[in-house]
Amino acid sequence: xxxxxxxxxxxxxxxxxxxxxxxxxxxxxxxxxxxxxxxxxxxxxxxxxxxxxxxxxxxxxxxxxxxxxxxxxxxxxxxxxxxxxxxxxxxxxxxxxxxxxxxxxxxxxxxxxxxxxxxxxxxxxxxxxxxxxxxxxxxxxxxxxxxx
Numbered sequence: 001x002x003x004x005x006x007x008x009x010x011x012x013x014x015x016x017x018x019x020x021x022x023x024x025x026x027x028x029x030x031x032x033x034x035x036x037x038x039x040x041x042x043x044x045x046x047x048x049x050x051x052x053x054x055x056x057x058x059x060x061x062x063x064x065x066x067x068x069x070x071x072x073x074x075x076x077x078x079x080x081x082x083x084x085x086x087x088x089x090x091x092x093x094x095x096x097x098x099x100x101x102x103x104x105x106x107x108x109x110x111x112x113x114x115x116x117x118x119x120x121x122x123x124x125x126x127x128x129x130x131x132x133x134x135x136x137x138x139x140x141x142x143x144x145x146x147x148x
Contacts, residue, residue: 021136043065048120083106098128100125104118105122123140
């Protein structure tokens with residue numbers, strides 16, 4: 001499906017959770033009418049590969065993360081890893097309904113003494129729930145313009 005001229009996909013945090021992530025969780029095979037969020041295992045390739053073939057400077061993805069003991073593995077095999085820099089609550093009607101994690105992409109290994117931070121950033125949106133097992137999240141990946 002071709003996106004109409006002038007269309008900008010800019011959902012709010014709450015819209016991402018309730019209009020996109022919730023239907024994906026309830027029916028993983030659900031296909032959205034507008035191809036603004038692709039399904040991909042973002043932990044299998046470098047972020048640059050995920051944006052290849054798009055004319056945009058950012059893209060949204062549905063992906064699954066696996067948590068053990070409340071912690072998620074965000075290692076990108078052979079390329080590096082995503083590291084959380086900030087976590088914000090997503091609230092609706094005064095109640096916390098989800099979280100937005102902002103992550104930076106680092107090359108190398110987490111055990112390296114020198115951390116090699118890149119300009120690749122990710123915003124990861126998820127519902128509040130038990131922090132073990134596999135869960136769907138929606139992510140926005142983009143390249144920060146500017147220094148480095």
